[in-house]
Amino acid sequence: MIDFHGKTVLITGAGGGIGAATAQLLHRAGAQLVLTDLSAEMLKPTLQALAEQGASTDRILALPLDVCDAKACASVLAQTAARFAGIDSVIHCAGIYIYREGLVADLSTEQWQRMLRVNLDGCFHLCQAAIPHLRPHSAIVLVASVAASRGSAMHAGYAAAKSGVIGLAKSLALELAPATRVNVISPGLINTAMASAMVAHRGSAVKDAIPLQRFGEPEEAASVIAFLCSGMASYVTGETINVNGGMYIG
Template sequence: MKWDLEHRRAVITGAANGIAKATALLLAGEGTRLVLVDLDADKLAATADECRTAGAEQVETFAADLTDGEKVHELGDLVRDSMDGLDLLIPAAGIIGRDPIDQMPDEHWDRIMNINVRAVFQLNRELLPQMADGGSVVLFSSDAGRRGSPGKAAYATAKAAIVGLARSIVGEVGRRQIRVNIVAPGFIDTRMNAQTFAEKGDVLADETPLGRNGRPEEVASVIAFLCSDASSFVNGTIVPINGGHYMAG
C-alpha cells in the first residue's frame, strides 16, 4: 500500500529496533526523508543502511541519549540544517520496567519518566516550531497506559501521561493543520516484550481474539496511515493496536 509520503521529512526515535525500525523501513519504501535516532550507534547505522536500500530519499542518523537536553538541541540543529524543517515526528523510543510499587526505587521511576515522557516533551518543544503546516505527530501510549499494569506502575503512568501531553499539543498546533495522534500497541513481538513473551507469550496469544500476538509491521502501517493525508481529519485520538486483547474505552 502506498501512503503518498514521498519527500516528507520525518524524525523517528528508537529506530534501531522494534516498531520504530519497522516504521522507518516502511517510510523508507515510500521515499520519505529520514532522521533516525537511537542510543545504539551500530544498530542505528545498520537500520539506516536498510532504509537506503528500501528507497529512502535521504537518511541522516543521530546517535544520542535524548534524556540529555543538549542532545535534543543538537538534534534540532541537525533537522534544521539537513532537512530545512520537518513534516513527521515519531518519538518511538521507550523502555519498560518491572517493580512492585512497594519495592520501586526512585531511580527506577525517574528513568522511566525521563525516557518515556520527559524526552518526548522536549522533542516536541524543540521540533514543533520547525514543523511545516499540515504535519503529523504520532506519540506512543500502550494498553498499560489505558488500564494500568501491576508491577509496571512507572511504565503505565508514563504511557498515560503521553495521552495528556498529546491532547494538550493538539489544542496548540491545530490551527496550523498539524495533527497529533497516539498509538497504543498491545503485545507486540519486540525486544521490549521479550521477557513477557518468554514467560507467557502463548497465554497472551490465546487470550487475544485473533489468536496471536502482534508484529512490529502491523503497528508501523497504522503509524503510516496517521502520517498520511488519508487520516487528514483524525486528530487527538488513541488507536489501540492489540488484536482485540483489550477493548475498553
C-alpha cells in the first residue's frame, strides 16, 4: 500500500535503531535513500543490512552529517537535491539521550546546552537546509519523545529539547503548507542502543507500567514514520503521533 518508487528520502541518524529500520522499510517500498549519520563508519551496519536484503546501490547515497553543523546540513541537502533532483521526505532520527544525566539542580550549562544543541538546534539546521529543495507533496517527519509530554526527571534537557521539536514542527507545518506536510512521531521505549541503559537498570519495572506490556521495536516506529511520509497521510500535518504502547495517552 505504501509506494516510494521515484521518491527521494533523506534520513538522519540512519546508523541508529529507528533510522536503520526506517531505511530498510523505505528501501523495500522503492525509495531512493540518502542515509546520514555522524560518520561513514556508523552507517556501515545499516548499509550491510540493506545489502543483505538485496539493495540496489544506485538508489542509496551514504553521507556523514553532524546535524549540529548548519553548513554541513546545507551541503548535504544540496548534494541530495543535486543527485536526485529534489527531495520528497526528510526523516530526522538523529538524537542523543544520556540515562540519568542529572537533576536540574546539578546540571552544568554545558550539559544543558549539548542536549538542546543536538536534539533541537540540529532539527532547526536540518529543516532550514531542506526547505529550498523540497518538492511539492513532500513531507518532513521529526522524532520527539514521551519525555516531551510527561517530563522526565534527570533528563530535563532532553525533555525540553523534544518539547521544542514539537513546537518547531507545528510552526513549520503552518509555514510550509500546502507544499510540505510536517509531522512528529513521539516514541515511548523502543528497543535500540539509546534505550539500552534504561532497559538494563529499570527495564522490568518500566515494562510492567506499559499497557501493551512490552517495549516497542524500531520497525514499529519506522512504520508510523513511513505512513506519515506517504500519500496515505496526505491530509495530516502539524500532528504528533505517540508510538508508546499506551505509556502516555495524549
